[in-house]
Amino acid sequence: MVSKELVLKAEIRKENGKKHSARLRLQGKIPAVVYGHKQEPQSIVLDLHDFTEGLHHGHKLFDIEIGSNKEKLLVKEVQYDHLGKKIIHADLIRVDLSEKVEVSVPLVFKGTPAGASEGGILEEHLDSIEIECAVTEIPESIDVSVKGLKIDESLHVRDIALPAGVKLVTDPELLVIACSKPIEVAPVEEAAGAEEPTSPEVITERKPKEGEEEESEKKE
Known part of the structure; x- marks a missing residue:
């Protein structure tokens, strides 16, 4: 438009x-x-x-x-x-209405990528592009469909469909948007070899033998 x-x-x-x-x-x-x-x-x-x-x-x-x-x-x-x-x-x-100008136009991403069903995540790299066109033909925005994007697929500036009378100024090889794999976070493992705390050894008094008991009584 x-x-x-x-x-x-x-x-x-x-x-x-x-x-x-x-x-x-x-x-x-x-x-x-x-x-x-x-x-x-x-x-x-x-x-x-x-x-x-x-x-x-x-x-x-x-x-x-x-x-x-x-x-x-x-x-x-x-x-x-x-x-x-x-x-x-x-x-x-x-x-002047007869001249052409270079302007920046925002990109509007449409649809849900095919890779979304597999957990794919959209990563936006550009939100606008530079174009050249007549003053009276400057679009409010340019739609970009992402419906066909699968995981590990991307769109570049060259893939954008431009309105009639609009010339691309931005580098066509620039990355616009990509559907990436979700980042997998490895579970945190418990430290190996962890030992249960041991109870302190209780030292008990040794009972005297029969002979020692009699000798002790004589000394008293």
């Missing part, structure tokens, strides 16, 4: 610096920079909620209203906070 364009309003950013950026974030906004088409970079301010919602719904291409102007902008890079949850900055590039 091709990502649709979303209209967002932006403000021209008149101040720079970490303190100003922090104030913007407290107001539910984020700083962003627009590049491209041989124009000077432009600092703008976006609404955090609207921009985040757009990304979550697969939008990469935005119609941004900056004052009285409207530009088609493609998301180039997004920076998150140290927890990786909240967006703190974005880089956008100007695009």
